[in-house]
Amino acid sequence: MSGRRVQLPHVNCPACGGRAFAQTVGKKSLLFRELYYACRNPDACGHVFVVEMTATRSTKPSRFPTPLHKLPMTTWREAANDRAANDDGPPDEPESSVTVT
Template sequence: MKKQRPPLVPCPHCGTRAIIRSSEQISPLVREADYRCDNIACGHTFVVELAIVRTIVPSACPRAGIHLPRGNPNLGPRRAPQPANDDTRSPANDPGPLTPAATDMSG
């Protein structure tokens, strides 16, 4: 299994990247990590909470007691797929009803 890199978190004060110093699993869905600003002039140390908040694709081996909402609430309600712009149009060279010109240019 590939080792995951910790999330990049900038210092909330000076914006310099912060380095993870330690972390602790709080629950199956929450982890806390202590970060320290990499800017020695700043030196801010702070705690970040990383939480699993929803399921996008359900697990093939779900764990008892883990209940997560499904989907992405930012996308709004699910809608039926809409056809592409050209899915319902007839090609220009297909026979079909002809409409007379608005003005007669012969004459």
């Protein structure tokens, strides 16, 4: 370890679209972490929100024979291309059994 502080990626503020940066860490476990982000919009948006990080799958098996948690295994290509061809547009309207007259 070099002793450098780990920098988390910025995300866009859901309120104004400006850049938001991680301020503090909330709940955490081996597979889950909450990060508190604050908007740094120069127009003083001031929005603070929580982002959840969750380990969802493995792309390379662990070198340890007994992992503490077992995640589903996928290949790197599947993980990188997990968007289906039908994900390019808005979601379809749900089918309704009610007929409007």
